Amino acid sequence: MRSVIIVSGSVLLLALVLAGCGGGSSNKIVSNPNQVVSVTVSPNSVSLNAGDVVQINALAVNSGGTPVTATFTYSSSNFALITISPTGLVCGGVWDSAFVVCKGTDSLGNPLAGQATLTATSQGVISSAIPVSVHPKITSLVVDPVAGCTSTTQTQQFFAHACSTLALPHDASGPCAPNAKEITTLVGPFQWNATNSQVASLDANGLVTAHNPGTAGIFVTNTNVSSPVANYRTCMPIEIRLHVPGDLPGHLTTSANLALSGTQTVEADYTDEKGFALGSAPVTILSNDTAVATISGTTVTAQSFGGAGIVAVCVPPGCGIGLNAPVYSNLFQITVTGASPATTVFATSSFTPPSGTSPTIIPIDTSKTPPVAGTAINLPGTPNSFVVSANGNSAYLGTTAGLVKLDTAGQTVTLVAANILGTVLAVSNDGTSAIVSNVSVQPDPTQQHFFVFNSAGVFQDFIVPGAVAAAYDADGFRAYVVANNGNVYVVSPANPPQLSMQTLTIGGSSTSIASLASDPYVYVANSSGLNVIATCNNAQQPTVTTTSSVQLVAPMANADIVVAVNATGIDIETVTVTSILSTNPPLPFTGPCQPPVAYSDQFIDFGLGAFTAHQLLTPTNGIGGTNGSHIVVLPAGINKVLVAVPGSSGALIPLAGAATEALSGGMTPDGNTVWVGVGGTNTVDQITLTNNTDAAQVAMPFKKSDGTPAPPDLVIVRPK
Numbered sequence: 001m002r003s004v005i006i007v008s009g010s011v012l013l014l015a016l017v018l019a020g021c022g023g024g025s026s027n028k029i030v031s032n033p034n035q036v037v038s039v040t041v042s043p044n045s046v047s048l049n050a051g052d053v054v055q056i057n058a059l060a061v062n063s064g065g066t067p068v069t070a071t072f073t074y075s076s077s078n079f080a081l082i083t084i085s086p087t088g089l090v091c092g093g094v095w096d097s098a099f100v101v102c103k104g105t106d107s108l109g110n111p112l113a114g115q116a117t118l119t120a121t122s123q124g125v126i127s128s129a130i131p132v133s134v135h136p137k138i139t140s141l142v143v144d145p146v147a148g149c150t151s152t153t154q155t156q157q158f159f160a161h162a163c164s165t166l167a168l169p170h171d172a173s174g175p176c177a178p179n180a181k182e183i184t185t186l187v188g189p190f191q192w193n194a195t196n197s198q199v200a201s202l203d204a205n206g207l208v209t210a211h212n213p214g215t216a217g218i219f220v221t222n223t224n225v226s227s228p229v230a231n232y233r234t235c236m237p238i239e240i241r242l243h244v245p246g247d248l249p250g251h252l253t254t255s256a257n258l259a260l261s262g263t264q265t266v267e268a269d270y271t272d273e274k275g276f277a278l279g280s281a282p283v284t285i286l287s288n289d290t291a292v293a294t295i296s297g298t299t300v301t302a303q304s305f306g307g308a309g310i311v312a313v314c315v316p317p318g319c320g321i322g323l324n325a326p327v328y329s330n331l332f333q334i335t336v337t338g339a340s341p342a343t344t345v346f347a348t349s350s351f352t353p354p355s356g357t358s359p360t361i362i363p364i365d366t367s368k369t370p371p372v373a374g375t376a377i378n379l380p381g382t383p384n385s386f387v388v389s390a391n392g393n394s395a396y397l398g399t400t401a402g403l404v405k406l407d408t409a410g411q412t413v414t415l416v417a418a419n420i421l422g423t424v425l426a427v428s429n430d431g432t433s434a435i436v437s438n439v440s441v442q443p444d445p446t447q448q449h450f451f452v453f454n455s456a457g458v459f460q461d462f463i464v465p466g467a468v469a470a471a472y473d474a475d476g477f478r479a480y481v482v483a484n485n486g487n488v489y490v491v492s493p494a495n496p497p498q499l500s501m502q503t504l505t506i507g508g509s510s511t512s513i514a515s516l517a518s519d520p521y522v523y524v525a526n527s528s529g530l531n532v533i534a535t536c537n538n539a540q541q542p543t544v545t546t547t548s549s550v551q552l553v554a555p556m557a558n559a560d561i562v563v564a565v566n567a568t569g570i571d572i573e574t575v576t577v578t579s580i581l582s583t584n585p586p587l588p589f590t591g592p593c594q595p596p597v598a599y600s601d602q603f604i605d606f607g608l609g610a611f612t613a614h615q616l617l618t619p620t621n622g623i624g625g626t627n628g629s630h631i632v633v634l635p636a637g638i639n640k641v642l643v644a645v646p647g648s649s650g651a652l653i654p655l656a657g658a659a660t661e662a663l664s665g666g667m668t669p670d671g672n673t674v675w676v677g678v679g680g681t682n683t684v685d686q687i688t689l690t691n692n693t694d695a696a697q698v699a700m701p702f703k704k705s706d707g708t709p710a711p712p713d714l715v716i717v718r719p720k
Contacts, residue, residue: 013095036060036068039127041120047188048082048092049137049223051104051113056088058120058127062532068684073638078116082132083670090118094132095207095385104134111166113138113186132568134573136167141220141227142175149235150210151276158206160220160227162187191462199234199321203441212282213272214321236320237270238593239579240283240329240535242312255333258293258302261633266298266332268312271581283312283319283329288429288474289557291719292669293334304720305338306669307558307619309517317479325536325593326477326501326613330577331518335560340368340668344408344718345675346395347684349702351710352382359399360382362700362712363411364675364684370696371686372610373694382417384440384715385424388666390557392719396429396453398424403436403453411659417459420451425472426479431455433493435479437467450481450489458495464503471513471522473535479535480508480522490538502560506531506540512552512616516575520595523562523658525550528565528571534594541594546571547603552616562644563631567614569605570631572646576600604650606642613636614663619671630689641676641694656694666717679713 040059060070073086083091085099093104093112104112113136117129140163150156162184163176171177192202199216200208207216213236217229243252245267256264267314271280287295294301300310312329314320320327346366353359360376381401388395388408395406402418437450444463452713453459466483473479481489488504488592491497512525521541524531530543532551548566555562560575576598599715615631633642639659644650655662658680665676665687674687678697686696702710 016430018177020464031063033062033064033066034068035062036070036123036125037063039072039120039122039125041127041130044130044410044627045075045134045188047120047222048090049104050092050113050134051102052092052137052223053102054090054092056118056120056130057134058088058122060125064079068122070145072120072122072655074470075119075121076116077118077129078114081114081116081134082118082665083116088120090132092132097616105273105581111633113183129267131188133186133188135162135183136164136181138187138223138225139160139165139180140176141190141225142220143220143227143230143549144175146232149233149273151235151272152209152210152213152278152282154210154276156208156210156228156232157233158192158202158208160184160190160192160206161192162222181497187222190222190635192323193219193221194232195219195229196321198318198653198695207654212321213237213319214316216322222598235272235274235276236323236325236455236522237272237281237314237327239278240267240268240270240312240314240327241579242268242285242310242329242332252330254330255335256300256336257335258300259667260305260336260338262336264300264334266295266300266310268329270314278506279315280446281312281574283314284475285310285312286475287334288390288519289669290429290555292413298593300334302334302336305336305340306671306719307336307556308334309349309474309480310334311474311518313314313475313477313519314414315475322556325594326473327536328519331558331560335542335558338670339672340670341720343668343720344411345371345666345684345715346386346406346408346718347405347677347700347712347715348379348383348386348397349700349710350382350384350713351702351704353703353710354705354707357703360702361406361413362702364698367677367685371698372700373700374411376701377406377411377413377698379413384422386714386716387424387434388716388717388718389425389427389431390429391431394427395716396421396424396427396434396436396464397439397714398436399426403434405455416455416457417453419449420453420459422449422451425467425481426472426491427448428473428476428479430473430476433472433476434483435470435481435493436471437470437481439465439467439484445485452479452493454490454493455493456495460491460497461491462491464489469512471515473515473519474517475519476712478535480513480515482524482526484509484511484512487511488513488533494657504531504533504538504540504664512550512554514553514555514562516562516577517555517557518560521575521597523553523555523564525553525564530562530571536593539592539594541560541597542598544573544601546573546601552618554618556618562686563616564685565616565633567602568608569650570616570633570644572602572631572644574602602646604644606644606650606652607631608635608638608642608652611638614661615665617665618669619667630667632665632667634665634672634676637661639680641674643689643692653687653692653694655681656697657683659683659685661712663713668717669719675715675717677715684715
């Protein structure tokens, strides 16, 4: 029985379609539209197992390039090796008289092997000769492995081998040994393929051109046989440099002061594992605070006063494909000097309201003097948490009815997931994703979950205990969820996820987590100290020494500074990240990938003795001075707001009236004002940090179930 290999006749179909599209050839004057002037055959080469059959397609066109209905005859340069039926079926051997049986062996029963050509003829016009290779049946294909990596834009030659168990004698060594013989010289061209064209492309001879950093598989096909993939890697960057265009090497400009609506062009280049330097690197450039500064391509635009960090990152799916090992640039610091414009503050209460009434959010218009509470926004359930995105467009609330999303501009709420019950731990910078834990509503550890929700309504459900805090990387590729059981869970918020959840065991009990502005490290407030995790490989690093146990940790946006609340004050850790090029050898993907880091600590003691912090608020601008440099702590059970300035000392701001404590709040992007929900007075207060005063108090109408006043213990600030 013959075996038939069908080759698509799409060339003929394409020609017929083009002929009907009114192309340029339709305007030509054709004296005889049925006269054949050219004949072509597809495919343009054939590799055929002895005894197999393949369909070829012939096409005849007239002088205008229009296909002509024609009859073809076929000819072989070696009828002992290949014969062709009247319908274009090529036999790797000799057809019987009825064109039913294709005999692919010689008189001794050995498979035929050799090369020949075939042609098609119509109206006396002969096609170009098509090469045909006949060979023993290919039983396997092998692609030689290539060690190391190839730098972007560079090339790497691959080689393939065809093997046959039917060809004798079998090889004693080589890629086909011990059970087959190599027949590469007998077969026709290989079809070369890459599993990811973003990483690499190939020509017809197996020459690979490297594109974006990452991994791909290289494989070949021939006569419907495919090789296993050979691993290929385009070299990863080990240092990404983000700077102003035109800078000289070693003299890079990595910060800019902008006026409102001002722009700054930036440029990213890198050095890879082989020391190859590339300009216009295939990386993503992003802002970690789009309320202050956005970026489109390579142009940064100032949106509001404050500070933002601009970072270039090699991260899937555009860079580092298949490696899942993010590489980050230096931090490019954007400072927009000036006072934040009036905005909206939103307040709610976690106390269940009286029967027959709805929980509400109260918007506060801060443009009025004094600030004015607006119309209440009804909620479908009592809230337990309230977190706003960095861009300020969206906020999420965990409620007794499920996960609720607030559109801060339209001041409307939507129940986006009734089946997600719990506390919102974190919201992605762009507001499209939120992480929710049910620990607060589910005391049984075996039933505890956390969820990663995205705005498409899809969520991931992770059945793990103890999740109490979370943080997203600025690029949104990873999120880190810390638990009170000593674990850190690393997840991919993307839909679909780019990687499976990884569990890191760091010990102790964790309460808070923050990502460094430039993103190579995340910091965990843990009972054992300020723990550090490298984002490129999720490896735990040496613990940062602080003055005492850490309660909360938070980053600054446009400076590599993390702030940790300890028992009596704060540790301000200035983080110096240096190039991994300083290591020897600089090969992060065959060894450690985390860049070297050093810390400089400033401790500020507020003089209150030991206290517990409700919340830590850090500025978007961490570059000293008075603009945007304030750090605020809301202590539990103390009628003061604690404020500190890096490089200076701390101060205590008394709350107005009969206030007992500040419970929750947010800071404006310029770092000059915080708005806090206050217990005792049940007001939302404007704390002016430029003169350390409780400048305004806005009464809130919230009630507990028994009708007594409820404090506004959940407060956020829309950045602009």
